[in-house]
Amino acid sequence: MGWPAGIALVAALTAGAGAQAPSQASNTVRIELYPDAQPRANPVVLTFTGEQYGKGVLISASPSGGGKPSDDVAFLSTLFAADVNGTIDDILKLWDVPDRDAIRRTASDPQAFEGNRNFYRGITTSMLLAKMLYGPYEVLFVKHAGAAPVVKDYPLIRRNGSLYLTNALQRDPLFVYVSTKYAQTLQQATTDAK
Amino acid sequence: MPVTFAVKQGGGSFDGNPTVTVETDSDGRAAATLTLGVQEGNANNLVEADFAFNEGFAAAFTASGRAPGDPTATTISGVVLDNSNVPIPGVTVRAVLTNVLHSNLTSVQSATAVQTNAEGQFSIPQAPVGFVKLLVDGSTASLPGKYPSLEYDVVTVAGQNNTVGQPIYLLALSAANQLCVTATTGGGTLTIPEAPGFSLTFGPDQVTFPGGSKSGCVSVTVVHGDKVPMVPGFGQQPRFIVTIQPSGAVFNPPAPITLPNVDGLRPREVTEMYSFDHDIGSFVAIGTGVVSDDGLLIRSSPGVGVLKAGWHCGGDPNTSGTAATCPTCQSCQGSGCQPDDGQSYDDGKFCTSCDGRSPGGDCCKNGTPTAIKIDEQDIGGATLQEWDFSKLADIIRTGTSVFEYTPGCQMPPVSIKGAIKLTGVKQCCEEKQDFETAYKMSGSIGVDAIGVECSVPGLSVDFLGLVKIGLVAGVSLGGEFSGSGISGGCSDCNWSVDGKVGVSVTGKAVFITKIDPSVIRFEGGVKGDGSVSASCNCQGCGNLKGCLGPVSVFGTVTLANFISKGGEVVIPGTQICTH
Numbered sequence: 001m002g003w004p005a006g007i008a009l010v011a012a013l014t015a016g017a018g019a020q021a022p023s024q025a026s027n028t029v030r031i032e033l034y035p036d037a038q039p040r041a042n043p044v045v046l047t048f049t050g051e052q053y054g055k056g057v058l059i060s061a062s063p064s065g066g067g068k069p070s071d072d073v074a075f076l077s078t079l080f081a082a083d084v085n086g087t088i089d090d091i092l093k094l095w096d097v098p099d100r101d102a103i104r105r106t107a108s109d110p111q112a113f114e115g116n117r118n119f120y121r122g123i124t125t126s127m128l129l130a131k132m133l134y135g136p137y138e139v140l141f142v143k144h145a146g147a148a149p150v151v152k153d154y155p156l157i158r159r160n161g162s163l164y165l166t167n168a169l170q171r172d173p174l175f176v177y178v179s180t181k182y183a184q185t186l187q188q189a190t191t192d193a194k
Numbered sequence: 195m196p197v198t199f200a201v202k203q204g205g206g207s208f209d210g211n212p213t214v215t216v217e218t219d220s221d222g223r224a225a226a227t228l229t230l231g232v233q234e235g236n237a238n239n240l241v242e243a244d245f246a247f248n249e250g251f252a253a254a255f256t257a258s259g260r261a262p263g264d265p266t267a268t269t270i271s272g273v274v275l276d277n278s279n280v281p282i283p284g285v286t287v288r289a290v291l292t293n294v295l296h297s298n299l300t301s302v303q304s305a306t307a308v309q310t311n312a313e314g315q316f317s318i319p320q321a322p323v324g325f326v327k328l329l330v331d332g333s334t335a336s337l338p339g340k341y342p343s344l345e346y347d348v349v350t351v352a353g354q355n356n357t358v359g360q361p362i363y364l365l366a367l368s369a370a371n372q373l374c375v376t377a378t379t380g381g382g383t384l385t386i387p388e389a390p391g392f393s394l395t396f397g398p399d400q401v402t403f404p405g406g407s408k409s410g411c412v413s414v415t416v417v418h419g420d421k422v423p424m425v426p427g428f429g430q431q432p433r434f435i436v437t438i439q440p441s442g443a444v445f446n447p448p449a450p451i452t453l454p455n456v457d458g459l460r461p462r463e464v465t466e467m468y469s470f471d472h473d474i475g476s477f478v479a480i481g482t483g484v485v486s487d488d489g490l491l492i493r494s495s496p497g498v499g500v501l502k503a504g505w506h507c508g509g510d511p512n513t514s515g516t517a518a519t520c521p522t523c524q525s526c527q528g529s530g531c532q533p534d535d536g537q538s539y540d541d542g543k544f545c546t547s548c549d550g551r552s553p554g555g556d557c558c559k560n561g562t563p564t565a566i567k568i569d570e571q572d573i574g575g576a577t578l579q580e581w582d583f584s585k586l587a588d589i590i591r592t593g594t595s596v597f598e599y600t601p602g603c604q605m606p607p608v609s610i611k612g613a614i615k616l617t618g619v620k621q622c623c624e625e626k627q628d629f630e631t632a633y634k635m636s637g638s639i640g641v642d643a644i645g646v647e648c649s650v651p652g653l654s655v656d657f658l659g660l661v662k663i664g665l666v667a668g669v670s671l672g673g674e675f676s677g678s679g680i681s682g683g684c685s686d687c688n689w690s691v692d693g694k695v696g697v698s699v700t701g702k703a704v705f706i707t708k709i710d711p712s713v714i715r716f717e718g719g720v721k722g723d724g725s726v727s728a729s730c731n732c733q734g735c736g737n738l739k740g741c742l743g744p745v746s747v748f749g750t751v752t753l754a755n756f757i758s759k760g761g762e763v764v765i766p767g768t769q770i771c772t773h
Binding site (some may be wrong): 083118119148163173 | 658659660710711712714715750752753754755756757758759760761
C-alpha cells in the first residue's frame, strides 16, 4: 500500500522532519514539523483535539488500576497488568473484537508473546503524557521508563462506554506518521527536560 | 448550308433575279455573281447574304458602279508603301491583259511600264480593259534594301481610273534571314531570330528559282497580317504570316516548315497549313501540320511543306469552346472534354511508367494521366543474419544500472539474441536514374530474461521511523526489439530498430535493528518496476526513453502490545528516467 496522494507533504517530511515540544494548551495537541537539517522557521503545524498532561499521570500496573473502566488511566493500568502477568486471553479482552483473531495469531507466537512480556516487565514507571482525538479514536501517549525508555502511542476505540485497543489505523498513513512522530517528539522533550 | 444572297440596293440582279440561294461547298464557302445596276456611283450596289436561323447580322457587300467610257482613257493607279507606310519610289508596275480572270498564262495586251514617284504613287495610262494582272516589281525600288515582287488581279473598266482598292505594301526583305543553295551545295534550315519557332528546311537541288536556275538564295520575312494584299481563305485571320522569296521559286520535294503556334492550338492537334498560290490567286492548303507536344510549334507533317515561294501561314483558327482548356489525356469533342487515351504522356520521372514495372514513358488511361511508381522488385530469397546490437545492449545496461548500486548486486552482461531477415530487392532511384540493390530488413530480436538475486549489505532503510531494514532484491529483465527498413539502395539510411525492455524488482526486506525499542516483529518486501525503450538506425542508437524504479519497501511492524503500523517507503535515489 502506498501513501495516499493527499499525504504527500507529510510523507516527504518523514525522512528527516523534526518536531518541537508540545504546547501546554490543555485542549489541543500542537505538532510543529520541520524539514530535516533546515532552520527552525516556518514550521508545518498540525493541531489535534486532545489533552496534554504536563509532566504526566502515573500509571500503576494493576488489574483495575483503582479507577473506573472508562477511565484512560484505569484502562492502561489493566492493559499493562495483562502484558506483565496475563494470558493471551487477558490481553485479547482488551482488544476491539474485529482485531482479536489477528492478535491471537500474533500472540500465539511464543517469541512474540515473550518479547512483549519482557518489554513490559522491563518498565519501571509509565506516565500518561497526552491524549489525542483522531476521528472516533483516542490515542494515548505513554512514557515508559526503564532500560530502554520510550514513548508509545496506544490507539483506542470506545465501544458502549468501554475502551479497547485497535489496529484499525495500522495502514492509515497519516496516523502512522503523526503518532510515531509525536511519540518521538514527546520522548525527546522529556529527555531534554531532565 | 443554303445561303441566300439578296440585292438590297442599286438595282442589280443575280441572273435577272433579286435573290439567289446557293449551297456552301466543302470549305463552307458560298459565292454568287452580281450584275450591277445601271446607275453609276460609289458603293451604290448593296447585297446581303444570310442563312436560316442566323442569330447575328447578315453579311453585307457593296460594289461601285462605273459606266464604261473611252477605252483609251483607261488608267490604273495606286500607291506603294513599305511596312511602315513609307512611300517606296522607283517600283516598276506593269499591267498585262489576260484572257481569263486569275490567270497569267496568256497575256493579250501589255501597257507601258511605269515607276512609282517620290510619293510612291503610280498611274498607268491607256491601261488594258478587262481581266488585268498588275505586276509590282520591287527589285527596282530606289530605297535601300531589297524588295519583293507582287502580282494583283484587277478588272478594269474602260475610260475609268481603276485601283486595287488599297495601298500596295512591299516589305523590305531581310538579308540576314536567307539561305543560299545550288544543285549540289548549300541549303539547311532557315530561321528568323525575331520569330522563334519558324523554320524552313531545304537542301541542294531542291529549289528551282525563276528562270529555271538551281542556284540562288531563299529569304524569309515576317509579314504584318493586315498588310497582306490577298484575303486569306477559309475565314482565316492568321496571326503569323511569312513571305518566302524570291516569288516563283519552287521547292521539290516540298520544304518542311515549322511555324509558331500563335493561335494556341492544343498539343498534338492536327491542322492545315496554307500557301498563297499565285497561279490561282488564292491561299490554298498545302497539307497538314501537327502541333508539337509542348504546344509551341506547328510542324508540317512528313511529306508536307512549302511548294512555292510566296506567302505562307499555318493553322486553322482556334475554335471556340473548351479545346484549349481540356486537361491532359482529354480532348475537346463538341462542347466538352472526352478521354483521349491516344495522347502521349510522361511526367518526366525515371521511376514511373505506364505499367509500373520498368522505366519508360507514362500514358493516358481512361482520360487520366497515368504514371505508376516502379515498386521494389524482389531479386532473391530471404536470408537470416545475426545483427550487431552491442550498442543497444550498452544502452540497456546503462538504463538498468540503478540496480547495480552495491558491489553485491552486479548484474550479468545483457544478453541479446535475435535474427533479422534480409531480402534483396531492386530499387528504382530517381536521383541516380538507375536501379540499385538494397536489402530489406524485417524481424525481431529478443532480450533474454535475466534474473539475479543479491543481498544489499550496504543499504539500510529507515522504515516509518520504527525499524531499520535491509534488502534482498531480485531483478528480472526482458523485452523485445523489432526492426524494419531498408539498407542500401537509393537511400543509405532508412532502417530502424525500436523496442522496449522491461525491468522488475522483487525481494525481501529483512529486519536489521530497532529504532523503537518496543518492536517485536517486522514483515515486508521490496518491489519496483519500469521500462526503457530505445531506437537504433544506421546513424547509431539513441532515443532512450523511460523510467526504471523507484524501488520501495513495504511491510508491517508489530510493536509492543501487538499494535501494528504498516506502509510503504520509497528508497530515495532508486528512480532513473531518461528523456
